Amino acid sequence: MRERSDLWRRIDTLWQDIGLTGMVLFIPLLSYLFTGTPGQLLDIALIVPLALRRRAPVATFTVICLLLLAQATAFDTPRYGDVALLIALHAVAAYGPMWAVRASLATGLLGAAVAGARWSPSIHDTAQVISYFVALSALVLAAWMLGYLARTRRAYVAGLEERAEQLERDAAQQAQIATAAERARIAREMHDVVAHSLSVMVVQADGALYAAQKRPAVAIETLRTISETGRSSLTEMRRLLGLLRDDRGELPMAPVPSAADVHGLAEQLRASGLAIELDVLGDLDRLDPATGLTVYRIVQEALTNTLKHAGPGVTASVDLRVTTDSVRIQVDDDGRGGTAADDGQGHGILGIRERIAVHAGEVEAGPRPGGGFRVKAVVPVDKA
Numbered sequence: 001m002r003e004r005s006d007l008w009r010r011i012d013t014l015w016q017d018i019g020l021t022g023m024v025l026f027i028p029l030l031s032y033l034f035t036g037t038p039g040q041l042l043d044i045a046l047i048v049p050l051a052l053r054r055r056a057p058v059a060t061f062t063v064i065c066l067l068l069l070a071q072a073t074a075f076d077t078p079r080y081g082d083v084a085l086l087i088a089l090h091a092v093a094a095y096g097p098m099w100a101v102r103a104s105l106a107t108g109l110l111g112a113a114v115a116g117a118r119w120s121p122s123i124h125d126t127a128q129v130i131s132y133f134v135a136l137s138a139l140v141l142a143a144w145m146l147g148y149l150a151r152t153r154r155a156y157v158a159g160l161e162e163r164a165e166q167l168e169r170d171a172a173q174q175a176q177i178a179t180a181a182e183r184a185r186i187a188r189e190m191h192d193v194v195a196h197s198l199s200v201m202v203v204q205a206d207g208a209l210y211a212a213q214k215r216p217a218v219a220i221e222t223l224r225t226i227s228e229t230g231r232s233s234l235t236e237m238r239r240l241l242g243l244l245r246d247d248r249g250e251l252p253m254a255p256v257p258s259a260a261d262v263h264g265l266a267e268q269l270r271a272s273g274l275a276i277e278l279d280v281l282g283d284l285d286r287l288d289p290a291t292g293l294t295v296y297r298i299v300q301e302a303l304t305n306t307l308k309h310a311g312p313g314v315t316a317s318v319d320l321r322v323t324t325d326s327v328r329i330q331v332d333d334d335g336r337g338g339t340a341a342d343d344g345q346g347h348g349i350l351g352i353r354e355r356i357a358v359h360a361g362e363v364e365a366g367p368r369p370g371g372g373f374r375v376k377a378v379v380p381v382d383k384a
């Protein structure tokens with residue numbers, strides 16, 4: 001699109017130059033048709049090259065200078081076509097290369113000196129020759145300065161356009177980065193909600209199926225827990241999907257989990273049959289929402305992995321330490337650990353690493369000495 005616009009701009013400027021040449025050429029052409037003198041033919045020859053003043057400024061200026069040199073030898077008076085020098089000089093200053101810009105000024109001043117001496121009634125009258133030179137030099141300088149100012153303005157406008165295009169490209173790139181980051185964040189949230197809730201529900205459903213024959217009361221209570229877990233998961237899923245659908249932010253939002261909700265998470269998993277020892281040192285309520293959500297999700301994902309992979313009869317321990325500059329998290333279990341089969345579909349540990357990376361923290365995950373699995377993370381805390 002931009003190349004097409006440049007093409008049309010070049011075509012427009014060519015027709016503008018042809019139109020300007022035609023207007024300047026009208027008087028000598030009309031005079032030549034009636035009288036047909038050599039001087040009028042020279043005027044026409046001086047003006048015609050102006051049609052290419054922007055397409056070929058240096059060549060146009062050179063041809064006009066050569067014709068003016070011929071005029072200086074054949075005529076001792078100024079001609080109407082001499083105005084072509086000023087127009088060509090303006091074109092070189094505005095559109096020519098920098099070496100030609102400087103050379104054209106020097107050539108114009110030299111031409112003013114030659115013309116002043118040639119057109120002066122008496123070459124021996126120094127004052128008169130100087131007055132001619134000063135007047136002609138002023139015209140040369142004016143034409144050259146106007147052309148150079150046009151060149152400067154054009155470069156300034158081009159710079160502004162380039163800067164605007166660069167800002168537009170940067171804005172588009174930042175929007176893509178922000179969109180990708182938001183998609184990754186929502187994907188992590190959805191994974192944490194779905195993986196945790198479904199894991200709890202599967203374990204509880206298996207327990208209810210086993211207890212239905214021997215302990216119906218326990219089965220009923222387990223089914224009630226499954227129902228509560230499902231409703232809680234649906235609430236969080238609606239919140240996340242609402243972020244995707246609603247651009248105005250008018251949907252009511254469910255509360256975002258915080259670090260203090262780790263106690264409720266532990267109780268929920270204990271009801272599913274997972275033995276959990278929770279040890280908290282420090283005030284979890286003082287953490288900012290972003291840090292608190294990260295702590296909650298790390299503990300949730302680590303315990304969900306234990307529930308899914310550690311096997312039956314497992315005991316898990318959660319140790320949280322809130323210091324002045326960080327939150328230290330350690331989740332251990334005594335299950336099968338690294339020997340458990342991996343279906344290759346999980347994103348839990350990857351999600352933990354991504355959350356930690358947002359806070360520039362540290363995480364270690366793997367089998368622990370003596371058996372079992374360990375997730376250890378450090379989340380920096382803003383001291384302000």
